[in-house]
Structure formats: structure tokens, C-alpha cells
Amino acid sequence: MKGQNFNKYFINKTLRLDYQFSGNINKQDVDLSALSQLPSWDGRRHNLNRLPLEGYGQVTIKDKATGDTIYRTSFSTLFDEWLVTEEAKKVSRSYENTFLVPYPKNTVMVTVAFRERNGHFKDMLTHEVDPNDILIQKKGLNHVTPYQYILKSGDPKDCIDVAFLAEGYTASQMGKFIEDCKIAVESFKNHEPFKKYINRFNFVAVESASLDSDVSLPRKNEWRSTAFNAHFDTFYSDRYMTTNAVFAIHNALAGIPYEHIIILANTNTYGGGGIYNEFTLTTAHHAKFRPVVVHEFGHSFGGLADEYDYGNDNDDTYPLNVEPWEKNITTKVDFNQKWGNLVKTGKAGFYEGAGYRHTGIWRGCEDCRMKTNECKAFCPVCQEALTEMIQFYTE
Numbered sequence: 001m002k003g004q005n006f007n008k009y010f011i012n013k014t015l016r017l018d019y020q021f022s023g024n025i026n027k028q029d030v031d032l033s034a035l036s037q038l039p040s041w042d043g044r045r046h047n048l049n050r051l052p053l054e055g056y057g058q059v060t061i062k063d064k065a066t067g068d069t070i071y072r073t074s075f076s077t078l079f080d081e082w083l084v085t086e087e088a089k090k091v092s093r094s095y096e097n098t099f100l101v102p103y104p105k106n107t108v109m110v111t112v113a114f115r116e117r118n119g120h121f122k123d124m125l126t127h128e129v130d131p132n133d134i135l136i137q138k139k140g141l142n143h144v145t146p147y148q149y150i151l152k153s154g155d156p157k158d159c160i161d162v163a164f165l166a167e168g169y170t171a172s173q174m175g176k177f178i179e180d181c182k183i184a185v186e187s188f189k190n191h192e193p194f195k196k197y198i199n200r201f202n203f204v205a206v207e208s209a210s211l212d213s214d215v216s217l218p219r220k221n222e223w224r225s226t227a228f229n230a231h232f233d234t235f236y237s238d239r240y241m242t243t244n245a246v247f248a249i250h251n252a253l254a255g256i257p258y259e260h261i262i263i264l265a266n267t268n269t270y271g272g273g274g275i276y277n278e279f280t281l282t283t284a285h286h287a288k289f290r291p292v293v294v295h296e297f298g299h300s301f302g303g304l305a306d307e308y309d310y311g312n313d314n315d316d317t318y319p320l321n322v323e324p325w326e327k328n329i330t331t332k333v334d335f336n337q338k339w340g341n342l343v344k345t346g347k348a349g350f351y352e353g354a355g356y357r358h359t360g361i362w363r364g365c366e367d368c369r370m371k372t373n374e375c376k377a378f379c380p381v382c383q384e385a386l387t388e389m390i391q392f393y394t395e
């Protein structure tokens with residue numbers, strides 16, 4: 001029965017787990033940074049011990065007394081993207097990561113695992129959480145960031161709760177932020193399968209004000225004081241705008257129902273990024289805002305890969321002897337779990353060039369929202385993957 005296991009193991013609150021991921025190409029570590037409690041649990045109450053996707057990393061919650069797995073989730077992180085850069089050969093760095101899980105009734109064991117380059121998972125850290133520990137900080141009970149719903153389809157416990165955060169908007173620019181959130185929601189309504197399932201989504205706009213307008217642009221030596229320290233030129237790539245202020249992001253959301261995060265940046269410089277189950281961060285005042293916000297959410301919500309390539313084979317993101325965990329690209333190492341059903345019906349095939357490489361990785365269709373901004377829609381492969389994700393959270 002739906003919710004039965006939830007009530008057996010959890011209460012209607014959230015356990016927020018903050019970690020530092022650190023290391024370099026040779027050695028990585030996961031360290032616990034903080035534990036906190038949020039006033040409600042707004043995620044799924046079914047499929048508790050199932051993963052939405054394999055992901056780059058996994059969080060597993062086990063009941064300590066019985067050893068039963070009672071909750072699992074998966075994620076990606078800027079840290080794993082950084083690990084394939086040249087810098088990771090020379091220096092160790094640390095990255096903030098936060099995960100939300102339902103608040104346990106009894107003592108649990110939490111394990112964080114990373115997917116290694118060979119596709120196998122390795123446990124990085126296992127630690128105990130006593131739900132009655134007095135040092136688990138209660139957050140979100142007061143000083144909640146002002147927010148308003150752009151679209152409220154139902155109770156947060158039944159819907160997928162997407163929070164928009166303002167980045168680089170001053171307090172006096174919040175009217176503009178709300179208008180930008182509305183444009184983003186309209187763009188989702190114009191893309192299947194979000195269009196079909198829009199009544200399973202809540203979109204809330206969170207007015208996280210910045211001291212400065214616009215965001216930092218390092219290549220022009222423009223540094224600004226903003227809510228989440230977002231900046232372009234991540235990994236020296238012009239258009240890659242990211243933030244490492246993940247704890248600040250979650251602090252700004254404490255007390256507001258949220259599961260997925262879209263940070264809108266008040267800038268007209270082109271760029272953004274989306275990281276699976278971490279966040280989408282995108283430019284709100286560029287002509288391509290509408291397609292890009294949906295593309296990045298394809299990453300952060302759907303765990304979809306980029307279907308474009310750079311016309312060469314220099315990129316090392318996906319080892320060619322391992323099947324990527326993303327549903328919309330394949331190295332053909334283990335295609336069984338991918339879009340074979342759509343090949344049979346003629347809706348998809350094999351198009352070489354995806355995952356930043358010109359050869360050795362295939363996508364299912366000629367064009368897609370995950371390939372170009374000009375394409376009008378997600379390809380059938382991505383639509384199916386997104387539909388499965390929506391159903392996983394809501395059925």
C-alpha cells in the first residue's frame with residue numbers, strides 16, 4: 001500500500017545531509033559537514049528503496065537495527081565533472097554537496113557511493129545518524145526566504161516541487177525575477193512530456209536577493225556579490241556558469257517545499273549548467289532563455305546527457321568501454337537498458353556523435369532539445385526517459 005513503508009520508517013520531515021567531496025584524479029574523499037532537519041518531507045513516499053537512475057553517485061539509507069535498505073537516491077556533482085579536467089591532475093579541491101532524505105524514526109546508516117570510471121560503484125563513506133541527536137540543527141522554522149507560487153498543482157507531498165531561486169537580482173528587482181519564473185514555466189508547458197504532466201508539478205519562486213545585480217564574469221574581471229556566488233568560466237569554459245555555494249542554496253530554501261532547484265541568473269551573458277539532482281543554473285535574459293532552461297532541467301531533473309559533440313574526440317567525459325548511465329546516449333557496450341523499443345517502432349535509431357564526442361557515442365535521433373537550442377522538442381528517447389522519471393516520483 002502506498003505510503004505504508006514510509007510511515008513505518010519515516011516522519012514528515014526532511015533530513016538534510018551536507019558533505020564535502022574532495023580530492024584529485026587519484027584519490028577522492030567524502031566528509032560529513034553537517035546534519036539538519038527541515039520542517040516537512042516533500043519528496044516521494046513510494047519507490048523508497050528504488051533508484052530513479054543509476055547516476056554518478058548514490059545515497060543509501062539503511063535501518064540500523066534490521067539492515068534493510070529504506071531509501072535510495074542518486075545524483076551527479078560538479079566534483080565528478082572537475083575530476084576529468086587537467087587541474088585535477090595537479091591539485092586537490094573540495095566541492096559542497098547536499099542531499100535530502102526523509103527523516104528517519106530510528107537510527108540509520110547512511111552510505112555515499114561514487115561510480116568509478118569502470119562503471120562500478122565504490123562506497124566512499126558510511127556514517128550513523130541518530131534522529132534524536134541534539135546537534136541536528138532545525139532549519140526553516142523562521143526567517144524563511146519570501147516565496148510565492150507560480151504554479152501550484154497540488155499538495156507538495158503529491159507533486160514534484162520545483163523551486164526557482166533568484167541569483168544576481170537585488171531586492172528591488174524581484175518583480176523582474178517573478179516575470180522570469182513565469183516565462184520559464186511557460187517554456188516547460190511548451191515541451192512534452194512536461195506539457196502532458198504539468199499538473200503534477202508545483203513551481204515556487206524564492207526571492208533570494210543579492211547585493212549586486214548580474215553575476216560574476218571572470219574573463220572580464222567582473223566580480224559581484226550575489227546570493228550564491230555564481231560565475232561563468234567554470235573550468236575555463238566561457239559559457240559554463242556554476243556555483244559551489246550548495247549549502248547557501250539549500251539554506252535559502254529551508255522552510256519552503258522543494259525537491260528540484262532552478263537558479264535563474266539575472267544576466268544577459270549566455271550560459272548555464274544542469275547537474276542531475278543537484279541544480280539547474282541558467283541565464284534569464286538571453287534570447288535563448290526559453291529552450292536553455294528546459295535543456296538544463298533535462299540534466300538536473302531527468303539525468304539526461306548532452307547529445308551534442310564538439311566535432312572531435314578530445315573529450316574524456318565518457319569512457320568508451322563503459323555504458324553511460326544516462327538514458328539518451330549509448331556507447332553500445334550495454335544497449336539493452338536503452339531505447340531498443342523505440343528502434344523497433346521506427347521512432348529512434350542510432351546517430352553517431354553525442355556526449356561531447358564525434359565518434360564512439362550514439363544518440364537516438366537526429367536532433368533534440370538536449371542537442372540544439374533550435375530544435376523545438378525533446379526527442380522520443382528523452383521524452384520517454386523524462387516520462388519515466390515523472391512517473392517514478394508521482395505514481
Ligand SMILES: [Zn+2]
Nearest residue numbers: 368370379382
Ligand atoms: Zn534526446
